[in-house]
Amino acid sequence: MSNQIALHEGLFTWPSSKPQLLGSRCTQCAEAAFPAQPDCRSCGSRDTTIVELGDHGILWTWTIQTFMPKQPYHSDETPETFRPYGVGYVEMPGGVRVEARLQANSPDQLEIGMLMKLDIIPFRTDENGDQKMTFSFSSAGKA
Ligand SMILES: [Zn+2]
Numbered sequence: 001m002s003n004q005i006a007l008h009e010g011l012f013t014w015p016s017s018k019p020q021l022l023g024s025r026c027t028q029c030a031e032a033a034f035p036a037q038p039d040c041r042s043c044g045s046r047d048t049t050i051v052e053l054g055d056h057g058i059l060w061t062w063t064i065q066t067f068m069p070k071q072p073y074h075s076d077e078t079p080e081t082f083r084p085y086g087v088g089y090v091e092m093p094g095g096v097r098v099e100a101r102l103q104a105n106s107p108d109q110l111e112i113g114m115l116m117k118l119d120i121i122p123f124r125t126d127e128n129g130d131q132k133m134t135f136s137f138s139s140a141g142k143a
Pocket of ligand 1: 026027028029030031040043044045
């Protein structure tokens with residue numbers, strides 16, 4: 001059995017049967033940020049706390065990535081196995097917009113305003129055989 005390890009610490013609750021995206025919220029003005037920030041972008045306060053941003057959001061905008069990203073992007077994909085994928089901004093319930101990979105890879109599968117759900121998916125396998133996990137969004141039906 002390989003372990004499933006978060007690709008980056010602190011982006012989502014992991015391991016979890018119901019993962020939540022993690023961000024920060026300013027305790028002074030309530031501005032939320034993703035990824036979590038030690039300083040508030042809105043009021044400059046250093047008084048922020050880590051909060052769960054939820055596991056659903058609304059698709060704010062999107063595009064289709066049709067070519068392999070440059071390094072240091074590093075997955076198990078090769079130019080031969082690469083398949084186009086969606087990239088979008090998903091607006092979470094607190095209002096914060098999160099840039100994320102989307103499971104959909106065709107324009108007819110994506111529509112601004114649609115409800116999206118958080119998925120934790122394998123990104124690549126490391127030298128120990130562990131799966132590095134990252135977050136992504138897929139359609140959850142009409143909002
Ligand atoms: Zn603030």
